[in-house]
Amino acid sequence: MRLDLSLSATELTRAVVDIPSPSGAESTLADAVEEALTGLGGLRVDRDGDAVVARTGLGRQTRVLLAGHLDTVPVADNLPSRLVDGHLYGCGTSDMKAGVAVMLRLAAALAGSAAPAGPAGSAGVASSAWSGGFVPAHDVTWVFYDNEEVDAVRNGLRRLAANHRDWLDADLALLLEPTSGEIEAGCQGTLRVAVTVPGRRAHSARSWLGENAIHRAAPLLERLASYQPRTVTIDGCVYREGLNAVRITGGVAGNIIPDACEVLVNYRFAPDRDVTQALGHVREALDGFPVELTDSAAGALPGLTAPAAAAFVQAVGRTPVAKYGWTDVARFAALGIPALNYGPGDPNLAHTRDEHVALGLIDAAEDVLHRYLAGPAAGRGRR
């Protein structure tokens, strides 16, 4: 499979979508991405498993990293893609192959092998430091990675951070996860605890000999139902928390008083708390019940005060909002790199059978990023 980076944004998105890449099966797409980037010349292209990292080496003062995962959730009878009324339908269109296509188009534009999107038609710069493309104000790193949609242990970005920390050096990371063209800043943390309510088993015909663990879970559920979550504002972004049972299981057989009822509780917390503080809060909220941590991921502060982030916000011209879901921006935050979510896909359509993306948002995202990477002077030229 080859990817032709001179295709239009729509056609390139379509080509990327039509190479199926559910988590764990990204090789074909990763090969195509690696080959296309190498073919541009002038970029250092590295590979680790099915992650591909490309970097300029222009000696700029700042480096901006664009990141996107190549994998999708399992195909749900929604490939090949279909183009209907200005929208491209298919698995991964929004999450996040439209973003991947934008990243590839930007690489081609820098190399001078693709016309920039948008009505302006050109970056407005006559000379090029590289091969005929536009002159970027920052060095740029592209990170395409595998296994984002599955267990964190398999996450390709996590692996890159462990194996090749230096490949990820940057002053700002932009994740092209679906945000419908909004800037979503930082992300909330998440942790899950298992709460096991004990009982005593007995035959249900002699229920008074037992203690019903399911009945004894009533006050726990009542506690969760009446819990008042915090709302925290950081850098103008409003983070709304939540403490929720996401699973409950109990029962041995239809004629047995159950001796255990387990409730899995998910706490989504604002990034002003770290995991330890968040767990402490959960223990306090569920005082009296045995709480066992099953998994956790720290949040990320919005980081909008970093100069590179502030410049990006200005380039986009939209007020950043809080990211509620957990994303890999938190991995960059943990590496000390400010990171924002900004992408053309629609987060509400992610993982749905009906997943699609508006073609206009793909062009708009490319235009914004193009302008931002070209820097203030070029940006003015395009307005």
Added chain:
Amino acid sequence: MRLDLSLSATELTRAVVDIPSPSGAESTLADAVEEALTGLGGLRVDRDGDAVVARTGLGRQTRVLLAGHLDTVPVADNLPSRLVDGHLYGCGTSDMKAGVAVMLRLAAALAGSAAPAGPAGSAGVASSAWSGGFVPAHDVTWVFYDNEEVDAVRNGLRRLAANHRDWLDADLALLLEPTSGEIEAGCQGTLRVAVTVPGRRAHSARSWLGENAIHRAAPLLERLASYQPRTVTIDGCVYREGLNAVRITGGVAGNIIPDACEVLVNYRFAPDRDVTQALGHVREALDGFPVELTDSAAGALPGLTAPAAAAFVQAVGRTPVAKYGWTDVARFAALGIPALNYGPGDPNLAHTRDEHVALGLIDAAEDVLHRYLAGPAAGRGRR
């Protein structure tokens, strides 16, 4: 496999236990039982699948039916049987092959081919209407059946009632289910309802967009926890009811606010209520929640006022108690036949890996039944 009915009660129980017969695999044991009963002569022996029915035809005024299932729960590494300190260990010893052995011994005693158990050594009757055995005061029917330990649709007694109702004619049915030598009268009814609490799905990072079905189950569990069950006395037997959650399930994924929580509730009710009344009571107790009946089985009144039952109680000399679990006595009750549970096994050991039976209780049960079947005159002779 052959069963030698001249063996002692202990040895015969052991022989029956050592022919494995988990539900659905009773053929070998059923064949052996059929052959042994046919070999006695003088009995009409019929067969339907793996159920074997033997009947005397002495023209007595009353007929007593002895019933026992041949099947066991799955063998749990507890065969062959082991004899330890006056107890026989192994799968099915208590539930209910000790009872099956007693039934077979009584058939042999009537045919004169086995010495009665107990210190008296003989039924104390010199003449025999049959072939040298004791003279029964009642005609006797033996029902050995399959698939009692599994879904009701497979139950062999249910099949017999449908195919050969006349084989089951009797004035009193005695089930030799484990009761530790007590008379357990009638049985409670049982029904299960599924209660589904609805919610609205959302990502748990934006929980305010959803409605948590698990949280909304809190008042249902609270209702069950505070429910006050009835205690009902019938014919001197005390039936204690119970309304219990026996299973709870809810949850879609670790990051989703669940849109449904299902609670399975089991109502065990005294036999003064039929299923319709019992369901009405559950609907009332769980008013406000959608209740769907999943399965039910009527109870059975103790029926101790029937003359044949009263005579049996007198013969045993113990005060009957209520049966809490549901047993096949309810099938006989539904056919208009008073039925009692009375057997040598220990109900608390049924279905356990450590299942065993006290040898003394096997002899005692045989002695009681022998005396009862011989009638008042013979009974006096043995005291």
